[in-house]
Structure formats: structure tokens, C-alpha cells
Amino acid sequence: MSETGLPVGADRQLPAPPRVAMLGGTFDPVHVGHLRSAVELCEALALDRVHMVPAATPPLRGEPWVSPGERLALLRLGIGDTPGLVADPRELERDGPSYSADTLASLRRELGDEARLVMALGHDAFLRLADWHEPERLFTLAHVVVIDRPDHQAALPDALVELLAGREVEEGEALMARPAGRLLRLRLPSRMAISATELRHRLATGLSVRYLLPEAVEAYLLVRGLYRHG
Numbered sequence: 001m002s003e004t005g006l007p008v009g010a011d012r013q014l015p016a017p018p019r020v021a022m023l024g025g026t027f028d029p030v031h032v033g034h035l036r037s038a039v040e041l042c043e044a045l046a047l048d049r050v051h052m053v054p055a056a057t058p059p060l061r062g063e064p065w066v067s068p069g070e071r072l073a074l075l076r077l078g079i080g081d082t083p084g085l086v087a088d089p090r091e092l093e094r095d096g097p098s099y100s101a102d103t104l105a106s107l108r109r110e111l112g113d114e115a116r117l118v119m120a121l122g123h124d125a126f127l128r129l130a131d132w133h134e135p136e137r138l139f140t141l142a143h144v145v146v147i148d149r150p151d152h153q154a155a156l157p158d159a160l161v162e163l164l165a166g167r168e169v170e171e172g173e174a175l176m177a178r179p180a181g182r183l184l185r186l187r188l189p190s191r192m193a194i195s196a197t198e199l200r201h202r203l204a205t206g207l208s209v210r211y212l213l214p215e216a217v218e219a220y221l222l223v224r225g226l227y228r229h230g
């Protein structure tokens with residue numbers, strides 16, 4: 001018996017399960033809307049880290065403008081030494097379409113069954129979630145956290161409403177009470193109407209991108225002439 005009268009070891013606290021998010025994307029190129037959202041997501045849910053995962057071959061959109069390797073290099077520069085953010089190349093290391101369900105399965109294998117795993121995505125991407133590969137499986141592997149975007153407000157399609165039935169919770173701690181399966185919509189403090197589409201347009205037409213992406217990212221893509229073709 002221990003001093004508390006419980007069997008030895010029974011009064012020892014189990015370590016808290018890890019809390020990890022994946023923010024997947026094309027990152028063509030990464031911008032401060034992505035980076036600031038990842039930092040604020042980390043704080044809002046008290047996460048250990050956010051894996052930012054560039055898609056090699058995004059299934060539901062056209063070919064990205066620059067190669068997966070260049071997009072990863074830009075992401076690494078953008079993250080720099082930001083605490084809590086990780087540039088995760090795992091989708092560049094497998095062949096075929098970059099399905100998020102496979103990426104979450106690989107994170108789940110690494111982190112274990114008790115980990116609180118979150119798939120974060122912006123409202124625009126969320127609107128198409130029911131069309132993704134194995135949408136039900138996403139919820140067996142992770143929670144889904146939707147980040148509000150000021151430039152994307154459309155209502156949810158019927159198939160999505162059906163997929164989400166009974167999953168929504170109102171706050172982060174309700175989400176963190178279990179490993180996966182819930183939906184949370186978050187309005188982060190610095191909502192930013194910045195998109196990679198707008199950045200590509202600016203770069204192609206020679207307009208300034210200053211302060212829309214980190215300086216190191218801007219310097220790298222200007223020196224290499226990335227996104228100069230319209």
C-alpha cells in the first residue's frame with residue numbers, strides 16, 4: 001500500500017495523452033493566413049504541435065504551380081523556428097493521391113490510440129469534405145476542426161450536414177475528452193482574408209506580396225522567380 005492507502009502505483013497520474021493537429025494543404029505558396037491560423041489553433045486547443053503537411057498530389061484540385069519539393073522548402077522557411085509548428089513531409093514520401101485519411105492513419109499509428117488527433121481545415125475546404133476520400137473514416141481517426149475564413153461564408157451542402165450529424169461540440173475541452181470523432185468550428189482571433197490564389201496572382205503580375213507571407217518565403221520565391229508565369 002502507498003501512503004494514500006491505494007495499491008502502489010494506483011495514485012500515480014497517467015501522462016496526459018498527446019494533442020496533435022494536422023493542417024494539410026497545397027501551400028502553393030504558404031502565407032501568413034496558414035501560419036497565424038496554425039499558431040492560434042495550437043494555443044486555442046492547448047496542442048503539443050501542429051503538423052503542416054503539404055500535399056504531393058492534391059486529389060480535388062488542379063496541378064499546383066510549383067513542385068512539391070519547392071512548396072515544402074517554402075513551408076520550412078515560413079515556419080522557421082516557430083514553437084509548435086512542424087513541416088511534415090510524409091505525403092511527399094508516398095505515391096498516388098495525397099488522401100488525408102491515409103495521413104491521419106499514419107499519425108495515429110505513431111501517436112497511439114489515446115492521442116487527441118485533430119484534422120484542421122478552413123471553411124472553404126470543409127465545404128467539400130463529404131466529397132473527400134473515405135469521409136467517414138476521417139472521423140474514426142481524428143476530430144475535425146474548422147477554421148473560419150472571412151472570405152468564405154457559404155452554407156453547408158446536404159451531404160455534409162448528413163456526415164456531421166451528432167458530431168458537433170461547442171468548445172475545445174469537449175473535443176479533447178476523447179481521441180476522435182467530433183467536430184468543432186473555431187473563430188480564431190486573427191481571421192485573415194489571405195489566399196494563395198491572391199498571392200499567385202500578385203506574383204504573376206509583379207504586385208507586392210510584402211507582409212502577406214514571411215520575409216524569408218518572399219525572398220526565396222523572388223530569387224528563384226517562382227510564380228512569375230501568369
Ligand code: ATP
Binds near residue numbers: 025028123125194
Ligand atoms: P488556394 O487559394 O490556392 O486555394 P489557400 O490559400 O486556400 O489556397 P491551401 O493550401 O489550399 O491555401 O490551404 C490549406 C488549408 O489552410 C486549407 O484547409 C485552407 O482552408 C486553410 N487556409 C488557407 N488560407 C487560410 C486563411 N487565410 N485562414 C484560415 N485558413 C486558411
